[in-house]
Amino acid sequence: MNVILPDGSELALPEGATGRTVAEAIGPRLAKAALGVTINGTLSDLDTPLSQGDQVGIVTAQSKEGLDLLRHSASHVMAEAVTRVYPGTKVAIGPSIKDGFYYDFDFPEPISEEDITRFQEEMEKSIKEAQPFERREVSREEALDLFKDEPYKVELIRDLPEGSTISIYRHGEFLDLCRGPHVPDTSRIPAVKVLSIAGAYWRGRSDNPMLTRIYGTAFPSKKELEEHLARLEMARQRDHRRLGKELDLFSFHDEAPGFPFFHPKGMVVVNTLLDYWRREHAAAGYQEIKTPIILERTLWEQSGHWDNYKDNMYFTKIDDLDFAVKPMNCPGGILIYKSSQHSYREFPLRMAELGLVHRHELSGVLHGLFRVRSFTQDDAHLYCLPEQVEDEVVGVIELVRRMYRTFGFQKVHMELSTRPDKSIGTAEMWERAEAALAKALERLGLEYQLNPGDGAFYGPKIDFHIEDVMGRTWQCATCQLDFAMPDRFELEYIGEDNQRHRPVMLHRTVLGSIERFLGIIIEHYGGAFPAWLAPVQVVAVPVADRHVDYARSVAAELAAAGLRVEVDERTESVGRKIRDNEMLKIPFMLIVGDKEVAAGTVSVRAHGQGDLGAMSREVATATIAAQAQMPSTGV
RNA sequence: GCCGGCGUAGCUCAACGGAAGAGCAACUGAUUUGUAAUCAGUAGGUUGGGGGUUCGAUUCCCUUCGCCGGCUCCA
Numbered sequence: 001m002n003v004i005l006p007d008g009s010e011l012a013l014p015e016g017a018t019g020r021t022v023a024e025a026i027g028p029r030l031a032k033a034a035l036g037v038t039i040n041g042t043l044s045d046l047d048t049p050l051s052q053g054d055q056v057g058i059v060t061a062q063s064k065e066g067l068d069l070l071r072h073s074a075s076h077v078m079a080e081a082v083t084r085v086y087p088g089t090k091v092a093i094g095p096s097i098k099d100g101f102y103y104d105f106d107f108p109e110p111i112s113e114e115d116i117t118r119f120q121e122e123m124e125k126s127i128k129e130a131q132p133f134e135r136r137e138v139s140r141e142e143a144l145d146l147f148k149d150e151p152y153k154v155e156l157i158r159d160l161p162e163g164s165t166i167s168i169y170r171h172g173e174f175l176d177l178c179r180g181p182h183v184p185d186t187s188r189i190p191a192v193k194v195l196s197i198a199g200a201y202w203r204g205r206s207d208n209p210m211l212t213r214i215y216g217t218a219f220p221s222k223k224e225l226e227e228h229l230a231r232l233e234m235a236r237q238r239d240h241r242r243l244g245k246e247l248d249l250f251s252f253h254d255e256a257p258g259f260p261f262f263h264p265k266g267m268v269v270v271n272t273l274l275d276y277w278r279r280e281h282a283a284a285g286y287q288e289i290k291t292p293i294i295l296e297r298t299l300w301e302q303s304g305h306w307d308n309y310k311d312n313m314y315f316t317k318i319d320d321l322d323f324a325v326k327p328m329n330c331p332g333g334i335l336i337y338k339s340s341q342h343s344y345r346e347f348p349l350r351m352a353e354l355g356l357v358h359r360h361e362l363s364g365v366l367h368g369l370f371r372v373r374s375f376t377q378d379d380a381h382l383y384c385l386p387e388q389v390e391d392e393v394v395g396v397i398e399l400v401r402r403m404y405r406t407f408g409f410q411k412v413h414m415e416l417s418t419r420p421d422k423s424i425g426t427a428e429m430w431e432r433a434e435a436a437l438a439k440a441l442e443r444l445g446l447e448y449q450l451n452p453g454d455g456a457f458y459g460p461k462i463d464f465h466i467e468d469v470m471g472r473t474w475q476c477a478t479c480q481l482d483f484a485m486p487d488r489f490e491l492e493y494i495g496e497d498n499q500r501h502r503p504v505m506l507h508r509t510v511l512g513s514i515e516r517f518l519g520i521i522i523e524h525y526g527g528a529f530p531a532w533l534a535p536v537q538v539v540a541v542p543v544a545d546r547h548v549d550y551a552r553s554v555a556a557e558l559a560a561a562g563l564r565v566e567v568d569e570r571t572e573s574v575g576r577k578i579r580d581n582e583m584l585k586i587p588f589m590l591i592v593g594d595k596e597v598a599a600g601t602v603s604v605r606a607h608g609q610g611d612l613g614a615m616s617r618e619v620a621t622a623t624i625a626a627q628a629q630m631p632s633t634g635v
Numbered sequence: 636g637c638c639g640g641c642g643u644a645g646c647u648c649a650a651c652g653g654a655a656g657a658g659c660a661a662c663u664g665a666u667u668u669g670u671a672a673u674c675a676g677u678a679g680g681u682u683g684g685g686g687g688u689u690c691g692a693u694u695c696c697c698u699u700c701g702c703c704g705g706c707u708c709c710a
Contacts, residue, residue: 019649110639111639112639112640113639113640171648196704196705197638197639197640197704197705198638198639198703198704198705198706199637199638199704199706200638200705200706200707201637201638201706204638204706204707205707206706206707207707210638210639210706211638211706212638212639213638213705213706215704215705219673241703246646252701252702253682253701254700254701254702257700257701257702275650305710308710309710312708312709312710315665327710328710359709361638361708361709362637362707362708363636363701363710364636364637364706364707364708365636365639365707365709367700367703371666371709375705378683391701398657427658447659457709457710458710475709529700530680541670543667543668543669544668544669545667545668549683553669571667571668572667572672572673573666573669573672573673574668574669574670575668575669575670575671575672575673576668576671576672577670577671578669578670579670579671579672580671580672582670582671583671591669591670591672593668593669594669595669603669603670605670610670610671611637611670614694
């Protein structure tokens with residue numbers, strides 16, 4: 001019998017260990033360091049008795065499993081605390097999640113934010129008491145009886161097959177239905193914090209009753225908890241809604257909920273982003289098109305949106321005809337495809353559109369630029385032969401990764417979603433398409449997650465996810481095959497055999513939504529855009545009024561070099577002007593006073609780097625212009 | 636859409652069933668400034684909208700709109 005220590009080294013257990021608990025077998029020192037153990041690879045409690053030949057692994061809070069153990073145990077402690085403060089509260093479930101845990105409750109009376117402190121205090125009490133977590137196994141019938149006053153638990157137990165054995169855990173007075181394992185006792189949760197109260201549907205279904213969810217987090221030390229709370233605060237400071245206001249990029253107004261208003265500086269960023277996008281797409285062989293925002297009802301009936309997506313669409317009546325505001329760009333793009341006859345020789349045909357779409361999202365889901373009701377998709381539709389699919393998908397993936405790298409998003413999480421239960425098309429079509437997507441990913445040597453059955457009804461897809469500073473992941477890029485549209489619109493091309501055939505159609509986006517992507521990069525950069533994207537790239541700061549003319553002439557040179565430059569002509573102290581421009585996160589400042597005027601130089605300051613010293617005007621202009629250059633395509 | 640919270644000056648926030656306030660921003664004047672806040676003064680409000688209770692409502696109640704935290708949703 002061996003124990004594998006966290007550092008990977010092995011420790012042999014004495015012969016007499018069989019039959020004793022893990023804690024006894026490994027001794028008090030190791031037991032104190034362990035939050036749990038694995039026995040033959042399965043996460044277990046420290047007081048589990050050992051069998052002959054068991055392989056034991058020590059789980060500490062430094063591992064993901066250990067952290068989960070800690071947090072899940074903390075959720076039990078929170079449930080106990082909450083039921084102590086509000087007797088009669090019905091408990092639902094309390095798992096560990098990324099960065100913490102939650103527990104869902106059904107309270108006998110409404111609770112408020114102030115209760116968080118009371119829950120926290122109760123939790124700390126029971127942690128101080130070092131109550132051991134005790135595991136017990138009972139029959140399904142026993143469990144139903146034990147939890148007869150807990151309707152949510154009863155529902156969970158009833159879902160288990162007859163005759164199953166059910167494990168329950170007790171610490172102090174609190175008994176919970178739980179697969180386990182847990183930390184040995186409550187004192188092993190050194191740092192815990194109750195964070196917030198929210199609503200959540202029982203079992204995640206919107207037709208179920210709404211429960212009260214309480215979020216918390218736990219860490220192996222107070223220090224790590226403090227660091228986590230500091231990270232949350234930093235993330236709050238970087239919230240794009242806050243920075244959008246501070247940097248005067250965009251705003252929202254009650255008169256148009258969910259529809260962003262872009263200010264001049266925000267438009268500079270958007271337009272620069274689009275310049276970059278157009279250059280990348282031209283280099284990758286895309287043509288750009290533009291289709292109308294309002295199209296007649298009949299088109300949406302043909303595309304299927306009228307039947308499947310009506311609830312999310314905006315409508316209008318013009319000259320007694322029904323029109324819809326487009327929620328997607330494909331039908332319009334398809335009309336362009338159909339406006340001429342196509343040959344296989346044109347393929348692959350790549351038609352991109354920065355399409356403004358409107359979707360009537362539920363009011364509760366709106367969230368800054370991340371979730372809006374009108375946004376610009378960087379859409380493209382690719383028409384090709386079946387044998388070209390793999391190459392085209394490879395091209396899309398490469399384009400996505402190249403463009404993401406430009407913004408420093410190195411880690412992109414990819415998911416391949418396959419045929420759902422309800423789908424159109426033949427099994428053979430799906431198999432071929434899924435294989436082409438998988439082969440494209442494999443050809444590039446990329447890891448991806450497989451989501452069986454998660455594809456759209458009309459075809460399989462690859463989704464690309466990036467993570468924002470708050471740790472939320474956002475789907476930006478997508479690459480989907482579409483079996484539906486070509487049929488519905490009877491798309492054709494003339495093949496080598498001079499016969500009519502149906503083309504393969506691919507939808508894809510790279511940035512996803514320009515608005516959402518802007519929100520993501522605002523947070524990603526903390527508002528301090530790289531020079532090529534910054535709304536104002538340089539500001540000339542005259543020391544006194546008499547230096548304004550010199551500052552203007554310096555600015556004129558920078559503007560002539562294609563830079564976005566301003567002169568801070570306010571009659572304020574130098575310190576004040578520097579502070580204000582730093583807070584606007586302008587990449588470069590050129591301070592000019594008597595010394596600079598006399599020497600014909602500028603004093604350069606870079607955001608976040610401070611004073612870089614004096615430079616000649618020519619060198620400063622050339623240096624800044626070089627740094628403000630749009631990244632190259634790398635093609 | 637659902638659960639909960641919040642809407643007070645341009646922004647961040649106080650106060651309170653009994654005369655709506657601060658800091659920053661703005662404006663005016665003075666200062667002409669050397670690498671993250673010069674000083675003084677002035678102005679700024681139908682307390683999101685509507686209704687009700689009350690002698691009196693920014694405060695309490697109802698309603699509506701919006702925002703925030705989640706949930707569901709994101710084809």
